[in-house]
Amino acid sequence: MPRWNKYAFYEQAVQTPARHIEMFVDMYRERHGKYARHLREDFCGTFALSCEWVKRNRRNTAQCLDLDPEPLAYGKRVHRARLSSEQKQRLSVLRRNVLSTTTPKADLIIGCNFSFFILKDRATLVSYFRHCLRSLRPGGMLILEMAGGPGMIEPMRERVPVYGRDGKRKYTYIWHQQQFDPITHDARYAIHFELGDGSRKNSVFTYDWRLWTLPEVQDAMREAGFPETFVYWETEHKGRGTGEYARTGHGDNAYAWIAYVAGALKKNGNPRRKRTAAD
Numbered sequence: 001m002p003r004w005n006k007y008a009f010y011e012q013a014v015q016t017p018a019r020h021i022e023m024f025v026d027m028y029r030e031r032h033g034k035y036a037r038h039l040r041e042d043f044c045g046t047f048a049l050s051c052e053w054v055k056r057n058r059r060n061t062a063q064c065l066d067l068d069p070e071p072l073a074y075g076k077r078v079h080r081a082r083l084s085s086e087q088k089q090r091l092s093v094l095r096r097n098v099l100s101t102t103t104p105k106a107d108l109i110i111g112c113n114f115s116f117f118i119l120k121d122r123a124t125l126v127s128y129f130r131h132c133l134r135s136l137r138p139g140g141m142l143i144l145e146m147a148g149g150p151g152m153i154e155p156m157r158e159r160v161p162v163y164g165r166d167g168k169r170k171y172t173y174i175w176h177q178q179q180f181d182p183i184t185h186d187a188r189y190a191i192h193f194e195l196g197d198g199s200r201k202n203s204v205f206t207y208d209w210r211l212w213t214l215p216e217v218q219d220a221m222r223e224a225g226f227p228e229t230f231v232y233w234e235t236e237h238k239g240r241g242t243g244e245y246a247r248t249g250h251g252d253n254a255y256a257w258i259a260y261v262a263g264a265l266k267k268n269g270n271p272r273r274k275r276t277a278a279d
């Protein structure tokens with residue numbers, strides 16, 4: 001049985017860093033006709049995506065932000081340790097609130113696995129977007145991964161077998177949708193694991209989120225001052241999702257969906273706005 005480590009098990013079950021980075025690179029390049037070089041990864045956890053980013057090109061730099069020292073320590077021990085010393089110099093790991101303005105300014109800020117759903121009230125969400133706006137270069141983009149649809153709110157447990165390189169089942173990842181309040185959109189989820197020996201690790205990760213909708217998030221981005229906001233929705237082929245995302249103004253009424261919402265600055269900078277108490 002593989003050695004139990006909650007971050008290793010989580011990453012193998014839910015993350016695809018190379019595929020995600022490829023997608024973000026394409027989204028930025030499609031808009032600008034050039035590559036993003038400076039990445040900020042928000043809610044980075046074990047920052048596997050940032051490590052992928054610095055490995056991808058020797059001009060790439062990444063700054064990753066998370067409040068919790070535990071996943072950051074795992075990321076340093078496991079992912080950062082595998083980088084060359086030159087790649088390590090282009091990676092900066094910060095134990096820091098994402099509600100902060102950072103330098104150097106980024107071309108691209110990303111937040112994966114619905115992490116910003118932890119920001120439950122609108123004032124905080126808008127404040128987060130303002131910090132992102134100030135941390136971006138002219139032409140910069142903020143791209144956040146979101147999920148929704150009836151399949152994201154019904155009570156259920158989804159069991160996903162995870163296999164090792166030898167093709168044998170290593171463990172089962174269980175996504176547990178525990179509660180949803182239609183009035184507040186507060187939602188509670190948990191991740192459990194069932195190990196190869198039949199033992200269980202319950203509630204290894206728990207989430208207390210607000211399930212924001214796409215128009216709410218886009219409105220908050222506009223209020224924060226993003227001159228442009230748009231959505232990347234999964235394309236379909238013969239009624240099935242392709243795993244590819246395209247910029248669009250309308251989506252199909254999917255039972256459960258993942259999408260990417262973006263806020264973008266104009267290439268020649270952003271109009272200056274006065275600070276408010278909410279900042």
Ligand SMILES: C[S@@+](CC[C@H](N)C(=O)[O-])C[C@H]1O[C@@H](n2cnc3c(N)ncnc32)[C@H](O)[C@@H]1O
Pocket residue numbers: 015042043044045046065066067068071096097098099111112113115118
């Ligand atoms: C769901 S995990 C996501 C980890 C990783 N981004 C992924 O895609 O799997 C959310 C992470 O956000 C961090 N977090 C929550 N609130 C934060 C905040 N205000 N500032 C920085 N990190 C925060 C938590 O510590 C946690 O590691």
